[in-house]
Amino acid sequence: MSRLNVPSPDDVPDGVKGILDNVGAQFGFVPNMFATLASNPTVLDVVMTLQGTLSRVLDAKTRHTIALAVSQANGCDYCLAVHTYVSSELGGMSSDDIHLARAGSSIDPKRAAVARFAQRLVDSRGQVSDADLAAVRGAGYTDPQILAIVTVAVQVLLTNFINNVNQTDIDIPAVSSVGTP
Structure with a gap:
């Protein structure tokens, strides 16, 4: 069982909802890691930015x-x-x-x-x-x-x-x- 709290969809800010919607479109659902990260929008942004930026390095x-x-x-x-x-x-x-x-x-x-x-x-x-x-x-x-x-x-x-x-x-x-x- 996860040890950190996952916010309910109603408790995440609108900007975070958009990010989670994009992740959900890619996977077909929102993986638990991203749902957990939604509790800290800055950390979610850091992870998403790193992943997006690093998708341009190496194949x-x-x-x-x-x-x-x-x-x-x-x-x-x-x-x-x-x-x-x-x-x-x-x-x-x-x-x-x-x-x-x-x-x-x-x-x-x-x-x-x-x-x-x-x-x-x-x-x-x-x-x-x-x-x-x-x-x-x-x-x-x-x-x-x-x-x-x-x-x-x-x-x-x-x-x-x-x-x-x-x-x-x-x-x-x-x-x-x-x-x-």
Whole structure:
């Protein structure tokens, strides 16, 4: 059961209702995370702005790979469910690639390097090694792209932390834990 209060639809400001309506149009319903965030319109705006802005960096499958790898490394069941759903239903990723991303890999060698790097970011709290940087560069990523990878990972960590604190009720099909393939 979620630990933070979710405002009733009648208790959210008009501007927030519009944001929730847009989220609902995208998913077909308003996921519990967004309903919870509606209790603090500024935090909802920060999350939505970050997600919108970061949708312009890197390609969608790379962003989904990062989200899955980070959510797995950070143990966020809610985010794993959401990102699995989004990656599959909206992002065109196969179930094999989703499984691999969660385990820090990918069917695509370049995205595999991103998944490993993203998990190293979480595991090392950003204190990645020279070898970690060399590996992601060796896969073809430039320093500006590495900055984008780190920023997407941090945005995912933000929602991981929110959902881990809240223990947000999973309203998207839950996923099982994944080991290393």
